[in-house]
Amino acid sequence: MAGINLDDSVMTTRLDSVVNWARKNSLWPLPFGTACCAIEFMSMMASRYDFSRFGAEALRFSPRQSDMLLVLGTVTNKQAPVLRQIYAQMAEPKWVVAVGVCASSGGMYRTYATLQGIDRVVPVDVYVPGCPPRPEGMIFGVMELQKKITRESLSARKEHVERFYQSLARQEELQKAKGLSQYQVVREMVLEAGAQGGQQIW
Amino acid sequence: MVIERIEAQLPGAVLERHAFRGDETITVAGTSFLAVVDFLFGEGFQMLLDVTAVDLETPEYRFEVVYHLLNLASQARMRIKVPVADGAAQPSLTGRFKSADWSEREVFDLFGIPFEGHPNLTRLLMWEDFPGHPLRKDFPLDGGDIFCSNDIGASYSPEARSLNA
Numbered sequence: 018m019a020g021i022n023l024d025d026s027v028m029t030t031r032l033d034s035v036v037n038w039a040r041k042n043s044l045w046p047l048p049f050g051t052a053c054c055a056i057e058f059m060s061m062m063a064s065r066y067d068f069s070r071f072g073a074e075a076l077r078f079s080p081r082q083s084d085m086l087l088v089l090g091t092v093t094n095k096q097a098p099v100l101r102q103i104y105a106q107m108a109e110p111k112w113v114v115a116v117g118v119c120a121s122s123g124g125m126y127r128t129y130a131t132l133q134g135i136d137r138v139v140p141v142d143v144y145v146p147g148c149p150p151r152p153e154g155m156i157f158g159v160m161e162l163q164k165k166i167t168r169e170s171l172s173a174r175k176e177h178v179e180r181f182y183q184s185l186a187r188q189e190e191l192q193k194a195k196g197l198s199q200y201q202v203v204r205e206m207v208l209e210a211g212a213q214g215g216q217q218i219w
Numbered sequence: 220m221v222i223e224r225i226e227a228q229l230p231g232a233v234l235e236r237h238a239f240r241g242d243e244t245i246t247v248a249g250t251s252f253l254a255v256v257d258f259l260f261g262e263g264f265q266m267l268l269d270v271t272a273v274d275l276e277t278p279e280y281r282f283e284v285v286y287h288l289l290n291l292a293s294q295a296r297m298r299i300k301v302p303v304a305d306g307a308a309q310p311s312l313t314g315r316f317k318s319a320d321w322s323e324r325e326v327f328d329l330f331g332i333p334f335e336g337h338p339n340l341t342r343l344l345m346w347e348d349f350p351g352h353p354l355r356k357d358f359p360l361d362g363g364d365i366f367c368s369n370d371i372g373a374s375y376s377p378e379a380r381s382l383n384a
Contacts, residue, residue: 095346129353129362200346208364 033171040084040110041166042072044159047083049103052090054117054149061152071159080106085162086139087155091119092132097207098188098199104139105185110174112142112166114158117149124148137207137217140181184219221262221297229254244298252301253310256286260315264288264297267312270322272303272330274356281305282332286312303332311337329354 046068048058062068062076077083080103092100104113115135118124121144123133135141142165145158184206192202206218222245226233232251237244247255268287275283280302288297303309311334312319323334324343331352334340341347351358 128360129358129364133364198346198348201348211364 033169034167036171037166037169041163044071044073044085044112044162045075045077045083045108046073046085046087047077047080047103047107048087048089049100050087050089051092051096052117052119052149054089054120057149057152058087058089058116058155061155066152066156068156068159071156071163073159080104081108084108084111085159086111086113087116088113088120088135089116089149091124091126092135093130094132094204095130095200097132097138097203100135101138101185101188101203104181109178110171111178112162113139114143114145114155114162115141116145116155116158117147119148121146132207137210138203138219140177140217140219181219188218221259221264221295224262225255225258228258242296242298244300246300246302249301249303249307249309252299255299256312256315259288259297259299263290263292264295266291267316267318267322268296270312270319270326272326272332272354274330274354276356279304282330284309284326284332308333308335310335311340313337328352331355 048055050058060066062074068074073085080086084107086104086107088100104111113135115121119126119131120135121141123131125148127133132138136144143158143162145154147154150158188199188202188206191197191206192199195202195205197205203218210216210218222233222236222243225245229251232247232255233245234248235246245255266289268289269285270287271285273283273285275281282303282305284301284303286299286301288299290296301309309332311323313323313334314336320337320339321343323337324339324341326332327334327337327340328342328344329352342349345353351362353362
């Protein structure tokens with residue numbers, strides 16, 4: 018029986034690297050566009066900057082069909098529970114890019130109405146500064162996310178998302194126990210975290 | 220002029236008046252407010268453009284509710300200001316103008332001024348159990364949020380804060 022030579026047809030690697038290689042080149046973006054950053058995003062998707070070069074041209078406006086949340090603009094406290102729900106609905110594994118200063122830190126809006134950075138309520142992987150950032154800036158942010166995906170372990174990503182689900186369960190529990198609206202519960206969770214020196218509720 | 224006719228029709232109703240580049244403003248006492256609005260409606264001011272308020276923090280009356288009316292036939296505009304004490308109610312204009320509905324809800328939401336006779340006086344912008352009324356002068360701009368504090372470092376970890384100091 019002739020021996021089979023596998024040298025040319027088999028490649029050995031780690032599961033993490035091969036899966037992450039596939040993940041980073043097939044990101045499905047979901048735009049959460051609330052302000053002018055969304056206008057720059059349109060430019061990024063269009064032919065001049067051509068975001069499809071990075072394997073992420075399949076824009077889906079449904080969280081169920083996407084795994085990269087791009088938060089493009091100011092998020093108010095009233096939108097915070099909506100953003101949390103959208104993040105929870107996304108297909109796993111999922112990543113978040115905070116585009117622009119408003120999404121990253123509240124930006125110039127240091128008021129009662131504005132969430133001081135979306136990382137208070139959902140886990141963020143990459144922050145893109147700028148007001149608004151240029152399309153190159155957003156592309157660079159996604160390239161940084163691709164580098165991050167290459168490095169991460171599959172189980173760590175799973176646990177990362179799991180922590181968020183736990184905070185969502187706590188939110189629902191508190192809402193029932195205190196009889197508050199979803200907006201007020203998230204607001205109180207953020208204030209409570211701040212009083213304890215924390216920065217996030219997940 | 221319309222204001223002269225108001226004064227002839229309802230003597231003493233107009234407390235104060237001024238004009239700026241053709242836009243007339245009258246200050247009207249709360250007691251004669253509805254009569255003045257009815258009179259102006261008859262004169263052709265049949266579109267309520269906006270209802271807003273100012274927190275003056277004066278001891279006699281705290282708020283000033285401001286109405287903007289437009290005469291669609293002559294394109295004349297009229298601003299009516301009504302002083303309202305803290306806690307006092309203002310009569311609703313929803314029976315006269317449909318546009319008063321959401322405008323009055325907004326003023327109620329942000330200033331806490333109740334409108335008597337409004338069919339659905341609930342908050343418009345903030346959520347229902349939001350504590351306080353944000354556009355009152357005694358409401359902290361940051362809503363008590365530690366992350367908005369003037370001490371920029373407050374929102375960061377102790378290590379980051381020591382870098383800021």
